Amino acid sequence: MALQCGIVGLPNVGKSTLFNCLSNAKAQSANFPFCTIEPNVGVITVPDERLNQLAELVKPERVQPTTVEIVDIAGLVRGASKGEGLGNKFLGNIRETDAIIHVLRCFENDNITHVDTTIDPVRDKETIDIELQLKDLETVEARLLKAEKQAKSGNDQEAKRLVNVLKIYQQALLQGKSARTVEIDDLDLKLAKDLQLLTNKPILYVCNVDEAAVLTGNAYVDAVKDAVKDENAEILVIAAATEADIAELETYEERQMFLDDLGLTESGVNKLIKSAYRLLQLETYFTAGVKEVRAWTYHRGFKAPQAAGVIHSDFEKGFIRAEVIKFDDFIKYGSEQACKEAGKMSVEGKDYVVHDGDIMHFRFNV
Numbered sequence: 001m002a003l004q005c006g007i008v009g010l011p012n013v014g015k016s017t018l019f020n021c022l023s024n025a026k027a028q029s030a031n032f033p034f035c036t037i038e039p040n041v042g043v044i045t046v047p048d049e050r051l052n053q054l055a056e057l058v059k060p061e062r063v064q065p066t067t068v069e070i071v072d073i074a075g076l077v078r079g080a081s082k083g084e085g086l087g088n089k090f091l092g093n094i095r096e097t098d099a100i101i102h103v104l105r106c107f108e109n110d111n112i113t114h115v116d117t118t119i120d121p122v123r124d125k126e127t128i129d130i131e132l133q134l135k136d137l138e139t140v141e142a143r144l145l146k147a148e149k150q151a152k153s154g155n156d157q158e159a160k161r162l163v164n165v166l167k168i169y170q171q172a173l174l175q176g177k178s179a180r181t182v183e184i185d186d187l188d189l190k191l192a193k194d195l196q197l198l199t200n201k202p203i204l205y206v207c208n209v210d211e212a213a214v215l216t217g218n219a220y221v222d223a224v225k226d227a228v229k230d231e232n233a234e235i236l237v238i239a240a241a242t243e244a245d246i247a248e249l250e251t252y253e254e255r256q257m258f259l260d261d262l263g264l265t266e267s268g269v270n271k272l273i274k275s276a277y278r279l280l281q282l283e284t285y286f287t288a289g290v291k292e293v294r295a296w297t298y299h300r301g302f303k304a305p306q307a308a309g310v311i312h313s314d315f316e317k318g319f320i321r322a323e324v325i326k327f328d329d330f331i332k333y334g335s336e337q338a339c340k341e342a343g344k345m346s347v348e349g350k351d352y353v354v355h356d357g358d359i360m361h362f363r364f365n366v
Helices: 015-022 049-058 084-095 121-153 157-174 186-195 219-227 240-248 252-262 268-279 304-311 313-317 327-333 336-341
Strands: 004-008 040-045 062-064 067-072 099-105 203-208 234-238 282-288 292-299 319-325 345-348 359-364
Touching (some): 004 015, 004 084, 015 067, 015 240, 049 282, 049 327, 099 121, 099 268, 121 157, 121 186, 121 219, 157 186, 292 304
Parallel strands (some): 004 067, 004 099, 099 203
Antiparallel strands (some): 040 067, 319 359
């Protein structure tokens, strides 16, 4: 399930440093703009304590976590929507992703230059917002011309509906609002999906602070929170430079001691990966046997046959039923057999909506 989150931001805000912490793929990190020209893709393991708990009980031959893809996209600059700073290429990279992680610089450091000389994360956010909105406006207006011709040429009700939807987006974008702030019904959303609007993608704001502000935040973080309060977007506070130091430590024990010294219970990178997973509306079910305990990624809302198809298309085509154990029950009773004997295994059909944490076994016939 190759869904991607793209990391965006102005040059020198800490994107590549953060990406390097997330992935073994080492993006070049340097004190000048455009040090990342081609988008770097990292396949990131999703941390999930439940997988470890299952492995301790089952003691399988191997354990396989699930993953999510993160793309480090080169820094955008003012004028990107008109091609400035390789803007068209970068905006194209963003269009190919499914969600956006927007990194904002919320720290002072005279040794790291800022493209606008001063530190102002709200201004930086608006700079990128404007470029994405301008590109979306160009997309919407081009599609609107085509849809209006189709609507006038005959009794094409879908084209007429699309014209109305496009005009709603057009007005919002002209007012400096992102497409994700527009409230329309599910049918209209479906019509607009093919537009792939940049500002319609779900977004996570990452405030990159120095180590002193990682627990409490700072005035810059407060300003960002106020600026995005109407966007229904999650905000994470991370010290990318500190995360880089943690990533250099070789053992889990060393990393945990480092976190304890900082007063943190979990690394910012782990929090970011989990947030990216949620941002993509992904959830996890498990298969558990002596050969393998494995986490599988599925879209929230998938029914049992679709979830089975994540393993293999034959599982979905020939789906008969799913045997399901809730995670808490498996941990309580300690094994599949004990859950069966306690009546904690349910047999579900094609209409069963999979829940995060379900332990599943599929019966199929092709």
